[in-house]
Amino acid sequence: MTSFNKYTHVFEPIRIGNMTVKNRIQFSPMVSSLSTPSGGVSSELLGYVKSQARTGVGVITIGSTPIDHINGVDFFGALDVTSDDNITDLRRLSEAVHRYGAKLSVELVHAGRSAPKEFRPGQMAIAPSPIPVEGGATDIREMNEEDMQTIIGEYCDVAERLMKANFDMVMVHAAHGNLIAQFLSPKFNQRSDIYGGSFENRCRFPLQVLKAMRERVGRKLRIDMRISGDELIPGGMQIDETIAFIKLAQQYIDTVHVSQGLIVEPRYMPYTMPPFYLPHCHNVKWAAAVKADPEVKIPVTVVGSITTIEEAEEIIASGKADMVAMARQLMCDPKTLYNAWHGCEEDTRPCLRCHECAPADIVHLRCATNPILGREAELGEIGPARKSKKVLVIGGGVAGCMAAKTLVERGHDVTLMESSDKLGGRLHEISCLSFKFDMRRHLQWLMRSTMKCGAKILLNTPGTVENVLSLNPDVVFVATGADRFMPPIPGINRENIHHVLDVDTGRVKVGDTVVVCGGGLSGMESALELSNEGKRVSVVDMIPVEEFAKDHSPAPRGMLLQLLEKNGVKLIGSSRVTAFTDEGVVIESKSGEQTTLPCTDVVAAFGMKKNDKLLNQLRQLIPDVIAVGDCNEVKNIKNANQIAFNMALDV
DSSP: OOOOOSOTTTTSOEEETTEEESSSEEEOOOOOOOSOTTSOOOHHHHHHHHHHHHTTOSEEEEEEEESOTTTOOOSTTOOOOSOGGGHHHHHHHHHHHHTTTOEEEEEEEOOGGGOOGGGSTTOOEEESSOOOOTTSOOOEEEOOHHHHHHHHHHHHHHHHHHHHTTOOEEEEEEOBTOHHHHHHOTTTOOOOSTTSSSHHHHHHHHHHHHHHHHHHHTTSSEEEEEEESOOOSTTSOOHHHHHHHHHHHTTTOSEEEEEOSBSSSTTTHHHHSOOTTSOTTTTHHHHHHHHHOTTOOSOEEEESSOOSHHHHHHHHHTTSOSEEEESHHHHHOTTHHHHHHTTOGGGSOOOOOOOTTSOTTOSSOOOSSOTTTTOHHHHOSOOOOSSOOEEEEEOOSHHHHHHHHHHHHTTOEEEEEOSSSSSOTTHHHHTOSTTOHHHHHHHHHHHHHHHTSSSEEETTOOOOHHHHHHHOOSEEEEOOOEEEOOOOOTTTTSTTEEEHHHHHTTSSOOOSEEEEEOOSHHHHHHHHHHHHTTOEEEEEOSSOGGGTTTTSOHHHHHHHHHHHHHTTOEEEOSEEEEEEOSSOEEEEETTOOEEEEOOSEEEEOOOEEEOOHHHHHHTTTOSOEEEOGGGTOOOOHHHHHHHHHHHHHTO
8 A cells, every 4th residue: 555654764664672663753852940949840841742642753852851940950840750759750751652652862961161150059060071051151160080989870770761661772972072972072171081171071070970871770770861062162072072972972872862062161052052144954964974983883863953753754764863853833833743654734833933932031931923832731732612692803913813823713704804815924025034044934835824814804804993883793802903113213214214124025126235223123123134135234222232132042142143243233221212314324322422334324223103093993893802913012022822722712
C-alpha cells in the first residue's frame, strides 16, 4: 500500500541505547519556569508536559533542571529533582508522557559561574576558574577536588532518582557556558592543575561525571549530552575539540545533541537562541561535521531554528543528523507533526522566532501567537459557550482574526468585517523587511486559517456605525488597530520626511544618508534594513541609547544591536528632535546643546496611536462592545492575540 507520509525519515523509529524511539523529533529543552516556587510539579508544568507528549514527538526533554538547588540554579521556576521526596510527583510527569508513546528526558545542569545571586543567597558561585560573568556574577570561587566529587555525586544521585521515577533518559548539559562546558572551554578554564590547560586535562572532570553516571545507572537509563559545536567566542571551544570530546564521551553516553554558543555571555546569547534576524537551521553545519567523523558511533541530534518538518526531513535524509530537536515551533503549534503526517502542512501556524516565549523576566511561559501555551492546565480544551450569540468582529488584523476564530470555536455566529480587500491588517506592512521571512509565512497562514474558520468574512466593508447596526449583533469586538502618529515638529511635512511604514514597504525610496527618528523597535529595524542596503544611517530618540528597542526580548534585541553596530549605524540617545530643515534634523541634548544631523531623507518612527473613534461611537449605541488589539492598547502581536483570545473566552 502506498503511504501518504512524505516524511519517511522523520517518522522512522530510531534506537537510542537499548531504547526504541517512535520518530526522529525531540521536543528540545526549553526553560518554562512552570514549576512551583519550591521546584515541585505544578498543575501548569504537568499540563505543559502532557501537551508536549500530545504533539507526537518521540522524545521530550524538560529544560534547565539543576542538580544542585543551592548554588547551581540558573532560571526561576526550575524543577527540583534533588530530593527523593519528589519521586512520586516526578512519576506523574513520566506517566503523562508515556501515555502518548513518547520518551521522557530531563536536561541536567549546574550553572557554575553563571548562577545568579538571587538563586544562591549567601553562597559563592563555583567554577573551574573564577572568571567574572559579563554583566553578572563576580563572587566566584575556583572549585577544588572536593567540590568536584560532590557534583559528580549529585549528577549520579539525580540520575538514579529519575530512573526510579520512570524517566527514560537524562541529558547532561555540557553546552552554552554551563559548568561542564566551562571545564571544557579554554576560555573559561584557566586552571594549572590536572583539570585545566591541555585538552586532555579540560576533558577530565566532564568525563568523570559521565563515567560515574553510567556506572550508577548502567544501561537502564539512557544518557544524552548537549554540547556546543562551537562556542562562537574568541578563545572558546571550537568544533574540532567538540568532536574530539564526543569521541571520548561516547563510551558513556547513548546520543549527543549539538547546539552552539553561550547563554551566559550577552553578546553571544542570540546565537544560542536564534531570533528571526538569523537564518534557519544554523547549527546543522556543526552536527554534519560530527556525523561526518567516522569514529562517531552514536546518534546525533541537531537543534536551532528548525521550524518545519520539511527542514527536518532534509536534514535527516541527507545524513547531517539522526534526529532533529524543536521547541518553539511545537509550542507555537502543537499540531505541527500531526499536520505533517496528514498532509495538511498549510494548516500549521508558523513560529515567528520572536522570542516572546523567552523574555528577560520569564515567569509565565507564553507564546506570541498561541495563547494557550503555559495555560494548558487552566484551559484544557476550549468548550462551547453556554449560549450562542451573534458576534461582529470589526477589523481583520491580528486581534480581529484571533477573536473571530476563537468565537467560532466556542459556537458563536461570527461575522468579521474588514475594510480592505484582504485580512492581515498591519502585518502586510511590518513583514516587508527582508529579515521578516517568518512573519511573512505567519501572515499567509493567518489569512488562510481565518478565511476557512467558519466565520462570515466581509471584505471591502468599512466598519461604520451604519454597517454595524444593520447587522444587529449581540456583541461587537472592535479591532480597528492604530493610526500613524506624527508629532507637530516644525518642518515635519517636508517632502523628504517619510513615515517608517512607507519606507519599509518600499512605497518610498530614500537617499544615501538617512536619519531615523525613533529608537523603538520599528525605527531600529528600519535602520537595520536601510544599513543592509548600504545607506548611512543614524537613529535618534529622547530616551537613552541603552533603552533603544527596550521592549524587544533579550536575544533578538542583542542580535539587533550587534547587527546595527556591524553596519555602522549611529545611535543618538537623550536627544529631542526640535525641527526639520534644509540642512537636516535639528536635535537638542538634555543639556540644551543643539546639533544638526545632515541627511538626504528622514524616517519618522514616532510610534502609533490607537484608532478608537469607532469604538467610542459604538459604546454609546450597543451595550456589549469589546476593544481588542491596538485600538485598546498599542503594543505587540503577543498582546493583541492574548487579549483577543481571553475576551473571546468570556463571551
